[in-house]
Every structure is written in structure tokens, then in C-alpha cells.
Amino acid sequence: MKGFTVVPALVEDEHAMCDIFLNHISTHTEYISHGEIQMGVGEGKFVDGKFVTGVSPQARHYWMKYIHGNMTDPEGAVVNKAVSVDGEIIGFCVGEIMEDGAEPFGMVCDVLVKESSRTGGVGTALLNSVLEWFRNKGIRDIYLESGLANHSAHEYFMRRGFVKVSEIYKLK
Numbered sequence: 685m686k687g688f689t690v691v692p693a694l695v696e697d698e699h700a701m702c703d704i705f706l707n708h709i710s711t712h713t714e715y716i717s718h719g720e721i722q723m724g725v726g727e728g729k730f731v732d733g734k735f736v737t738g739v740s741p742q743a744r745h746y747w748m749k750y751i752h753g754n755m756t757d758p759e760g761a762v763v764n765k766a767v768s769v770d771g772e773i774i775g776f777c778v779g780e781i782m783e784d785g786a787e788p789f790g791m792v793c794d795v796l797v798k799e800s801s802r803t804g805g806v807g808t809a810l811l812n813s814v815l816e817w818f819r820n821k822g823i824r825d826i827y828l829e830s831g832l833a834n835h836s837a838h839e840y841f842m843r844r845g846f847v848k849v850s851e852i853y854k855l856k
């Protein structure tokens with residue numbers, strides 16, 4: 685990457701981030717985890733006994749609702765964007781503090797970099813920005829979830845200290 689900065693995203697960036705997100709998941713349905721399915725962005729079907737993920741027809745509506753909720757909750761969530769030297773949004777990340785446990789814990793919800801801007805350190809900078817935000821809030825217990833077949837991303841996160849701790853099952 686020629687150069688980039690990671691800064692907080694603004695409400696007016698929501699549509700551009702949504703475009704990056706939908707563009708990615710419509711061609712890489714392996715990104716879709718149970719979380720995207722539960723929030724109405726993705727779909728999961730059993731085809732010949734195999735679990736197949738896809739994009740919901742209402743994906744844009746539900747994702748905009750999700751991102752707007754996080755953008756307008758500065759205490760409970762962080763949304764950062766990576767911007768190229770030309771001012772283009774080339775990636776973003778989302779982290780949420782979940783309060784429904786015994787102690788608050790962190791969820792890295794999304795880390796996504798445009799295909800043309802990958803392997804130049806943007807993803808690592810975005811991930812580190814979320815982890816730093818959690819640390820500054822005193823959150824040490826940090827999770828992420830990822831689609832079943834998103835293998836290269838799993839390896840990417842494991843090289844950055846994440847360890848698989850659970851599996852999710854869905855009734856057919």
C-alpha cells in the first residue's frame with residue numbers, strides 16, 4: 685500500500701462501507717457466519733445435507749441498521765476506516781462491547797479490506813486499532829466469529845494470537 689491512515693468512520697461513510705461489505709460477501713459467501721444470518725444480512729440453507737451460506741435480499745437494510753447502531757454508540761462500539769492517500773475508503777473494522785455477560789467482553793465484528801488494497805498492512809492496522817480501543821476501555825476478554833469456510837481469515841487471526849474456542853451448530 686502506498687500509504688493509508690486509520691481513523692474513526694463518520695456517519696456519512698456508512699454507505700461506502702456497506703458497498704465494500706456487500707461487494708465482498710456477495711462474491712465470498714464463506715465470510716457469512718451465524719452472526720450475519722441472525723442479523724438478517726446472510727442466509728444459511730442445507731443443500732444435500734451441506735450448509736450453504738448466501739446473501740439475504742434485505743442485506744443492505746439490515747447491515748445499515750447494524751452499522752448505524754454501532755456508529756451512534758461511541759461508548760459501546762468502535763467503527764474505524766482505513767483511508768488511502770487519495771482519500772478513498774479502502775477498508776474498515778467494527779468492534780463491540782457486549783454487556784450481557786458476567787463481565788463486559790469485546791467482539792471483533794468485522795475487519796474487511798478492499799481486495800485491491802490487501803497485503804499492505806491495512807488489515808493489521810485496522811485490527812490493532814480495535815484491539816487498542818478495547819484495551820483503553822479495560823476490556824481484555826476479546827472474541828471474534830467467522831464463517832465456517834473462511835479458512836484464510838482463520839489462519840490470519842490465529843497468526844495474530846486468536847485461538848479457536850467453540851463451534852456453532854444449527855438444527856437442520
Ligand SMILES: CC(C)(COP(=O)(O)OP(=O)(O)OC[C@H]1O[C@@H](n2cnc3c(N)ncnc32)[C@H](O)[C@@H]1OP(=O)(O)O)[C@@H](O)C(=O)NCCC(=O)NCCS
Pocket residue numbers: 708715793794795796797798801802803804805806807808809829830834836837840843
Ligand atoms: C483478512 C484481511 C482483513 C487482511 O487484510 P490485509 O490488508 O491483506 O492484511 P495485512 O496486509 O495486514 O496482512 C496480509 C496477510 O495476508 C496474507 N496473504 C498474502 N497473500 C495472501 C493470499 N493470496 N491469500 C491469503 N492470505 C494472503 C499475508 O501472508 C499476511 O498475513 P501474515 O502477515 O500473517 O503473513 C483481508 O484479507 C480481508 O479483507 N479479507 C476478507 C474479509 C475477511 O475475511 N475478514 C475477516 C473476517 S472478520
